[in-house]
Amino acid sequence: MQRRHFFAGAALGAVAATSVSRVALAALPEAVQQSSADTAAPWTPPGVTGAGRPYQPVVTLNGWTLPWRMNQGVKEFHLVAEPVVREMAPGFLVNMWGYNGQSPGPTIEVVVGDRVRIFVTNRLPEHTTIHWHGQRLPNGMDGVGGLNQPQIPPGKTFVYEFEAKRPGTFMYHPHADEMVQMAMGMMGFWVTHPKGRHPLIQEVQRDYCFLLNAFDVQPGSMTPQVNTMLEQNIWAWNSRVFPGISPLVARLNDRVRVRVGNLTMTNHPIHIHGIEFEVTGTDGGPVPKSARWPEVTTDVAVGQMRQIEFIADEPGDWAMHCHKSHHTMGAMGHGVPTMIGADHRGLVGRLQKVNPDYMVMGERGMADMGEMEMELPANTFPMMTGTGPYGPIEMGGMFTTLKVRADLAAGDYRDPGWYAMPPGTQSREVASAPTPPKAPSPDTKAAPAGTARKPQGHHGHH
Numbered sequence: 267m268q269r270r271h272f273f274a275g276a277a278l279g280a281v282a283a284t285s286v287s288r289v290a291l292a293a294l295p296e297a298v299q300q301s302s303a304d305t306a307a308p309w310t311p312p313g314v315t316g317a318g319r320p321y322q323p324v325v326t327l328n329g330w331t332l333p334w335r336m337n338q339g340v341k342e343f344h345l346v347a348e349p350v351v352r353e354m355a356p357g358f359l360v361n362m363w364g365y366n367g368q369s370p371g372p373t374i375e376v377v378v379g380d381r382v383r384i385f386v387t388n389r390l391p392e393h394t395t396i397h398w399h400g401q402r403l404p405n406g407m408d409g410v411g412g413l414n415q416p417q418i419p420p421g422k423t424f425v426y427e428f429e430a431k432r433p434g435t436f437m438y439h440p441h442a443d444e445m446v447q448m449a450m451g452m453m454g455f456w457v458t459h460p461k462g463r464h465p466l467i468q469e470v471q472r473d474y475c476f477l478l479n480a481f482d483v484q485p486g487s488m489t490p491q492v493n494t495m496l497e498q499n500i501w502a503w504n505s506r507v508f509p510g511i512s513p514l515v516a517r518l519n520d521r522v523r524v525r526v527g528n529l530t531m532t533n534h535p536i537h538i539h540g541i542e543f544e545v546t547g548t549d550g551g552p553v554p555k556s557a558r559w560p561e562v563t564t565d566v567a568v569g570q571m572r573q574i575e576f577i578a579d580e581p582g583d584w585a586m587h588c589h590k591s592h593h594t595m596g597a598m599g600h601g602v603p604t605m606i607g608a609d610h611r612g613l614v615g616r617l618q619k620v621n622p623d624y625m626v627m628g629e630r631g632m633a634d635m636g637e638m639e640m641e642l643p644a645n646t647f648p649m650m651t652g653t654g655p656y657g658p659i660e661m662g663g664m665f666t667t668l669k670v671r672a673d674l675a676a677g678d679y680r681d682p683g684w685y686a687m688p689p690g691t692q693s694r695e696v697a698s699a700p701t702p703p704k705a706p707s708p709d710t711k712a713a714p715a716g717t718a719r720k721p722q723g724h725h726g727h728h
């Protein structure tokens with residue numbers, strides 16, 4: 267079970283200070299660091315007490331919201347691009363590049379009309395930039411290295427400044443050595459809340475966000491292969507893989523929004539069990555109500571953002587995952603031959619004389635992998651992992667659960683544990699297969715009760 271990291275304490279206190287000296291105003295805002303890969307509780311802006319926050323904050327799955335400081339009417343943020351070690355699942359560590367201690371970087375959360383100033387310090391071994399994906403902004407703030415600005419050299423700090431013009435779901439990522447820097451995990455989420463009520467943006471009780479990302483981390487290694495185009499083996503949400511992804515928790519009948527952005531090299535059909543949702547927003551903003559339809563899977567193509575919404579009106583632990591079945595798997599060899607139906611028991615002994623490491627796998631399917639205690643190279647993410655109350659879940663990648671409970675407090679995001687099913691509502695084994703009901707046919711009525719009809723050929727029906 268994961269523990270939540272409630273983001274509070276010394277680091278936050280420093281940026282939350284309301285009185286800032288002239289010297290401090292001139293200095294860069296503190297670059298707040300995050301050491302935990304757990305889901306942080308929503309950040310409370312300085313000066314906000316009780317329910318005074320003017321919006322329902324987002325909760326970033328296995329991520330956090332970057333604190334800002336107010337400087338003469340401008341919200342100031344400080345991102346530091348730097349090498350990080352990300353814990354992708356408990357015990358599975360990967361060398362990445364990210365921001366402020368983690369990959370992805372922190373979520374930036376603002377309100378329409380905010381003047382935003384973002385300082386970007388480069389602590390990478392090569393130059394970088396940040397592109398603010400989807401934003402309306404002056405051309406010189408768009409962050410394409412070489413086209414809109416000089417690259418940010420290692421050791422230097424650049425500043426971006428623009429107004430958050432439209433509400434919605436955005437991303438940020440480098441537009442410099444992009445293939446390498448994104449393959450190393452450099453990306454982050456951005457949410458702009460509407461100012462006051464918006465005719466197409468409903469109020470929600472829970473608002474979650476995460477990025478789809480993918481890595482090629484060879485078994486036993488710690489650094490992604492950055493030149494891999496499509497055969498990534500680690501399919502992640504916010505640089506985490508099941509069972510390392512926090513559940514989405516909702517109170518019964520909450521309206522829930524989930525924002526998803528895709529920065530991998532392929533599309534991901536995101537599927538949620540138990541409810542129907544609508545896509546209420548895309549990259550371009552809120553979807554007109556007449557253009558929404560119910561569905562249970564929505565494809566998020568490369569470079570896209572999707573905002574889905576639903577009423578969490580069915581209690582339970584509902585699976586939520588990418589529907590490409592290879593994307594809910596950990597590191598695996600795609601070149602392994604299919605052995606279903608091949609009885610090679612007699613061969614094993616002979617083959618092991620030649621190759622002592624020879625192992626039989628997959629002759630009855632691959633489900634054995636879920637409980638296999640095979641010795642893996644150090645720091646290798648298993649192909650299938652994660653255990654539920656009824657055994658191995660046989661997943662490992664873009665998978666988590668939507669946990670809907672009646673007895674949650676508003677704003678409680680803690681994992682409530684496994685769902686206790688009401689008696690008689692779970693699939694179960696039966697003693698033996700029941701007698702199939704007789705197919706209605708004209709002579710069924712004619713047959714005396716208790717008389718078994720002899721099977722007849724097809725010509726026997728008339």
Ligand SMILES: [Cu+2]
Nearest residue numbers: 534588590593
């Ligand atoms: Cu996928």
